[in-house]
Amino acid sequence: MKLALLVVPFIFAQAFAVEHCYSEVVGACSPVGGGVENCNAKYGAINEIHKELSNYANLLINKNWQFLLLHTHFSNYEANRPGLTKLYKKYADKLWEDSIKVAKYITKRGGVTDFSYKKVAPAETNIENYELTEIASLGKGLDLWKYVANEVFHVHAEVGRRRETVHDAETLSFLENEFVHDHSEIVRKLSGYTNDLKSLLSNPNDSNLALWFFDNYVAKAAE
Amino acid sequence: MNPLSIFTIGIIFIFAFNTNVQGKLQCKAPIVDIPKDWLDMKDPCVKKVQAQVQEELTAAMTYFAMGAHFSKDTINRPGFAQFFFDSATEEREHATKLIHYLLMRGQLTTEVGQLIRDPAPLAEIWPDGITALKNALKLEAHVTRKLVDIAKICEDPGQEGEHWNDYHIVDWIANEYLDEQYKGQRQLAGMISNLGKMIDTNGQLGEFLFDKKLLFGDDFVKDMVTA
Numbered sequence: 516m517k518l519a520l521l522v523v524p525f526i527f528a529q530a531f532a533v534e535h536c537y538s539e540v541v542g543a544c545s546p547v548g549g550g551v552e553n554c555n556a557k558y559g560a561i562n563e564i565h566k567e568l569s570n571y572a573n574l575l576i577n578k579n580w581q582f583l584l585l586h587t588h589f590s591n592y593e594a595n596r597p598g599l600t601k602l603y604k605k606y607a608d609k610l611w612e613d614s615i616k617v618a619k620y621i622t623k624r625g626g627v628t629d630f631s632y633k634k635v636a637p638a639e640t641n642i643e644n645y646e647l648t649e650i651a652s653l654g655k656g657l658d659l660w661k662y663v664a665n666e667v668f669h670v671h672a673e674v675g676r677r678r679e680t681v682h683d684a685e686t687l688s689f690l691e692n693e694f695v696h697d698h699s700e701i702v703r704k705l706s707g708y709t710n711d712l713k714s715l716l717s718n719p720n721d722s723n724l725a726l727w728f729f730d731n732y733v734a735k736a737a738e
Numbered sequence: 739m740n741p742l743s744i745f746t747i748g749i750i751f752i753f754a755f756n757t758n759v760q761g762k763l764q765c766k767a768p769i770v771d772i773p774k775d776w777l778d779m780k781d782p783c784v785k786k787v788q789a790q791v792q793e794e795l796t797a798a799m800t801y802f803a804m805g806a807h808f809s810k811d812t813i814n815r816p817g818f819a820q821f822f823f824d825s826a827t828e829e830r831e832h833a834t835k836l837i838h839y840l841l842m843r844g845q846l847t848t849e850v851g852q853l854i855r856d857p858a859p860l861a862e863i864w865p866d867g868i869t870a871l872k873n874a875l876k877l878e879a880h881v882t883r884k885l886v887d888i889a890k891i892c893e894d895p896g897q898e899g900e901h902w903n904d905y906h907i908v909d910w911i912a913n914e915y916l917d918e919q920y921k922g923q924r925q926l927a928g929m930i931s932n933l934g935k936m937i938d939t940n941g942q943l944g945e946f947l948f949d950k951k952l953l954f955g956d957d958f959v960k961d962m963v964t965a
């Protein structure tokens with residue numbers, strides 16, 4: 516008898532754990548009625564990480580504005596670098612599209628995007644003054660993309676832990692397929708550009724022509 | 739100090755100086771003297787256009803939030819979500835187009851950081867589809883008023899702008915922006931009208947069907963039957 520008392524609630528708990536939505540729907544259809552709060556797309560660790568993902572969506576939106584402004588600076592008639600303009604616009608557009616992807620993914624998993632949840636970003640990821648030289652903008656761009664890439668690794672690490680309550684295979688896969696590979700390509704490209712320009716600018720007699728030529732090359736490569 | 743040590747110090751000095759030169763880059767391009775006669779936009783007009791960038795981006799973020807809201811599993815209105823996400827990207831393009839206009843007129847050579855100041859959505863949840871559409875229409879009407887303000891100020895920027903009529907931007911705002919605003923507002927009003935009638939007697943079913951129409955377009959009944 517004592518054993519049965521222990522076992523019965525256990526069986527009930529098990530049944531509810533897997534059929535929460537079902538029992539709510541049955542209840543809602545009964546004469547008493549009721550809500551279906553547990554009929555949702557939440558499973559895995561989404562409750563643990565939808566804040567992290569919101570933060571990431573907001574971060575991508577913020578970086579998109581920064582690259583849009585870098586594009587603006589190099590598009591003015593004094594700076595006038597069509598190659599860098601095109602490159603930074605491409606990055607801004609990608610960041611914007613990616614932020615929409617994250618927002619859609621959050622809802623795919625039953626979460627909510629919180630547009631005001633922003634963790635404090637390190638000071639070096641801000642841009643106080645957009646009137647940067649060509650090489651300084653490449654250096655800044657590289658730092659920004661590394662931050663964007665490292666922040667994905669951070670979320671990835673959060674959901675990659677082995678404890679079941681926080682592990683989320685679907686989010687791992689989403690982050691890898693949609694972001695991680697793209698980021699490594701972009702970081703590599705910007706590092707290459709920065710180092711190229713560093714060698715090209717090392718001879719003061721070449722530098723003005725080198726900048727013009729390099730920008731034309733970037734325009735071609737960004738097509 | 740013997741001559742040898744002076745020689746040694748000299749060598750070290752030259753060596754240090756040389757490495758310094760080798761590591762130093764010529765990063766800054768020279769400043770070119772470009773005539774300023776062609777820069778004829780007046781300050782009050784420029785400021786209005788600059789402020790409009792943030793207006794468009796606030797609209798973009800509000801539509802972004804609407805897209806996210808209607809994507810939720812418990813709301814599940816993919817047609818509305820798609821409509822609003824597309825609108826968000828369109829608003830961002832409106833902002834970019836204003837920036838490109840200013841650049842074409844020789845503006846935005848300094849302090850571009852002021853142009854975009856962390857735009858945020860005006861709300862993050864809506865009770866239903868029709869409320870969101872009504873809010874969208876009100877938001878567009880607000881944006882339209884701001885655009886008309888630009889035309890007014892640029893047509894006569896006052897004493898500060900020496901009463902100089904900037905024909906080009908006034909024409910451009912009317913043709914490129916106001917045209918799209920009025921057409922877009924008419925579209926939203928029509929949507930609210932249809933949806934409003936549908937939900938008058940059939941609330942949930944009306945919104946469900948309207949959403950599928952948004953998602954699949956005009957052939958949505960055929961698409962649903964043959965799917």
Ligand SMILES: [Fe+2]
Pocket residue numbers: 794797828829832881
């Ligand atoms: Fe707009």
